[in-house]
Amino acid sequence: MSEQTIALVTGANKGIGYEIAAGLGALGWSVGVGARDEERREAAVAKLRAAGVDAFGVPLDVTDAATVTAAASLIEERAGRLDVLVNNAAITGGMPQAPTVVDPATVLRVVDTNVVGVVRVTNAMLPLLRRSQSPRIVNMSSSVGSLTRQAGGDFDTGPISGAYAPSKSFLTAMTVQYARELSDTNILINAACPGFVATDLNGHRGVRTPEQGAAIAIHLATLPDGGPTGGIFDDAGVVPW
Template structure:
């Protein structure tokens, strides 16, 4: 049975991704920085008849927490097939880049970008022991510089910090995929689309079931699949 670790999986798209992958036969480790919320997520999955899941306490902003989670999975498994960097925050307001407080910007980057980087670094040794390692970085259409360069949407300013963090995450995807281009790794960024979750106060236009599908798709790629790309549910996106 292939194994998956999903960060920030106690709710929203992360939770739904865990459910869908478990239903496909993967054993899913549900990462959550809050132990009670993580255990509650496991209970909800069990109540749905999904039993091939387990809680892992994991705060992506804490290197000690990441290392503890890595040591736990190393002792249990010795390898890992899929890492999904899903944990993220929208950040406080205001976010317009000309006036945002540095504390707010740092907090967003600490979770959305640096958290993904240090989590990946810690789990690379386990992933390299898999025959078909996969890394999925959950990004956003707001991380696309092409979209920002070709829009007059004034509302984007309220997500400037979030957008910058996702652009940085996309850059990390490209650099990491290039580093492992001569290996069996498949490393991609994906955007679930405008999905109704706690992140956007449930204002999205699609369900978590719809949003999770693209994550699941790129977590389960075959050997001839792409790497180092940015994808949505309709295919490749401009950086």
């Protein structure tokens, strides 16, 4: 089996996910580009390869258990293990999302992608991660999910949201629970907050570039052994929750 570091990034065909894949690939890693859209996935792989990255496509829809299982099989056949998993795939569910008017079906759809999707992928990849010497899991959360910041009123957490922001609060809480369960292993799992990045997710209204947003994920993906686990971080350090 290859000794090259193997990573999988979900939702990696564009935006922050693509830049995470590019950044990890620049380290000499082999990076799986997880995405459900075949055309966009293969275009991203081609672009990464043209930049010198050892990239490979991974058909993956985080809401579809069959594709998640198939993705794990693909990585096992290719490398026999997984060193780093970055759970980046997410949706907003569209706006407005005021709790009094949001469609409950929208809440379920957002949670299915942003939280349950992370559980599906993480659990499918755990057997492969356990074979790594220094496994890392990074869950892409958001500072808009910070209950402290939302309740404090002195931090811009965006529009009132009955689906997206709570899904990120939920994801962060799930990250902590994973860290508790895996505390007796060498797996480090943390949540990353990329900031307000200009992507399709927000109609490119963000003030940060996707490359800037990817930096915290790359940092957490490359933590040394004995590094933090169960934490929530942005570029400035620990995010209050």
